[in-house]
Amino acid sequence: MTTGTNPQSTTRPSAGVPLCKRKGDGLAELQTSLGSHVATIRTRRGQNVALALDGGEAAFIVHSGVLTVSVTMPGTSRQVVAILFPGDVLHSGVVPREADGTLTPANAGELWRLRWSIFAELLAKDAAIASFYHEAIDRQMTCRAIHVAAIGQFDCRQRVATFLFELALRTGTPSPSGGGVVFDLPLSRIDVADYLGLNADTLSRTMSRLRSSGVLDHSERNRAVVRDLRALAALSPASRALIALHGDRVL
């Protein structure tokens, strides 16, 4: 049940036609394997998803929509540690409570939750679940390695280009007006800035510069059009790594 339509950005026609032979199918099968243990959570932007489940740990599986995992160390501003896309998994135990860890939807979407102890048992029993989990974890680990390299070594333009390029790869659709790629910007400027370890002002400036240099076309508020994906890729030192990781889509 409820495996049906994706409520994410229902007003937008385009994003509904993803050219992905995505995890979608795998997720459907998975849900039947997980059976009655999953609770389905309809997410809404800004809502705070409790990490604990009856005092214990929880497992989350993103079915649709985009979520952020962030921590805030005392005296510093928030850091978005990961962006979760459909098919991604989170064990609440890895989010440091002492650092004010939170799981926050950026989007409307659907999130599956179950008790971690139950999920761990299923992992041991069901090979399909185990392999799904291990693949997801590996992908997210790789993603985080790239992220670390980006915020550790890239200048602001490179970071923004990397972020946009990843979004284009993971959620983009070919532009109707030829050539480019269109995708939603599910995160607010502040969220993106916190993800990239940048100031929101700096981020805004950088995106303005990208726009005026022609690689970006910012028609609507939460939407981006990349005219020349190759030009964008050229700005990101991580483009090759990202293609290797997510390249089973566009381009």
Added chain:
Amino acid sequence: MTTGTNPQSTTRPSAGVPLCKRKGDGLAELQTSLGSHVATIRTRRGQNVALALDGGEAAFIVHSGVLTVSVTMPGTSRQVVAILFPGDVLHSGVVPREADGTLTPANAGELWRLRWSIFAELLAKDAAIASFYHEAIDRQMTCRAIHVAAIGQFDCRQRVATFLFELALRTGTPSPSGGGVVFDLPLSRIDVADYLGLNADTLSRTMSRLRSSGVLDHSERNRAVVRDLRALAALSPASRALIALHGDRVL
């Protein structure tokens, strides 16, 4: 066999008396479970450990010593993505080849390696191995979350304090001359700088300042003495999170 002495910094007497009821015991049991599938690699500083194993992926388990996982994106300098301590695990598949990923010992030590496909089978069969793996992955994930927050949000002094504090927690021993904590600095300045997303010069300056402000005491080259661990903790916004993660040791 070869589970014996730890060759790490054999010239140094102190570090050999760790006050950790560490993974050591667990590792010994683990080795028997893994049986004949593991190859033992004696590591030496700077040596490059091949990530691929006969063209396939590999699993690595750190038995002793310290290793770094780093990536280098074209046009930028190296980023150390993770520091691996005894008990840590690495699936070579998560290290992006396209980004020049490497696994490099910082130390003399012992590393176990086996074919990933075999390890994956063992994971499915042996509950002890699975739980060891999952715990290790969770710990390393949490570690990386803290790391991301550090390089994304901390200024240079906070980053250095965080690094030193973590080393003190994980590998420190109480100072013979009362009060403080002593530990090896297994990484070169450049390695540390690349880990923290800092310039080596800036790192050196920062450590000098810590020394002249009295929290640090840098007797030997590769060794640090922290006079007042609380003072150091106060400089790191991540101290609470680190204690929660590694606090089953000193302090």
Added chain:
DNA sequence: CGGATTCTTGAGCATATTCAATTGTGGTGG
């Protein structure tokens, strides 16, 4: 002891941040 490496330190510079003012957008109620 000499040579190579690693580390330290200084001066000048570049990049991103801060702070503040302005514009733009979405939602609410008249």
Added chain:
DNA sequence: CCACCACAATTGAATATGCTCAAGAATCCG
């Protein structure tokens, strides 16, 4: 439908923080 408000995003000028480059000191290793 418009006016209004709250909030998000943009932009500028001044500042600060860490980087670059280069020289010198310390340490390691043969």
